[in-house]
Amino acid sequence: MNNFTKEVMSVGEMASGAKLTVPVYVFKAENNSSPSVYIQANMHGAEVQGNAVIFQLLELLQHCNLQGNITLVPYANPVACNHKNGEYLNLKSLIYLVCVVCVVRLYF
Secondary structure, eight states: OOOOEEEEEEEEEOTTSOEEEEEEEEEOOSSTTOOEEEEEOOSSSOOHHHHHHHHHHHHHHTTSOOOSEEEEESOSOHHHHHHTOSOSOOHHHHHHHHHHHHHHHHHO
16 A cells, blocks of 8 residues: 655644645656656636545555656645635536546556
């Protein structure tokens, strides 16, 4: 079973004093020269499908034979997530993220 570490990156502070943080899940391969992949979601606040896909990837990747470094960021913009900006059902984004899951299943 692969172990992902969870880091919490501080990215600022709101006027109320509330801390703005971003969770970052990282898997480091044993070989330092291994390829790396970075996947993030929720850059604009409304891409909630990406959050779900990243958490599914975390579960799936724990049982795969990983040969590279993986960094997953389920929500990259905490301010936009808090304000819920944008359209919440974007079929194009959902199809793209389903494709990412399929590719991961094929290659890992």
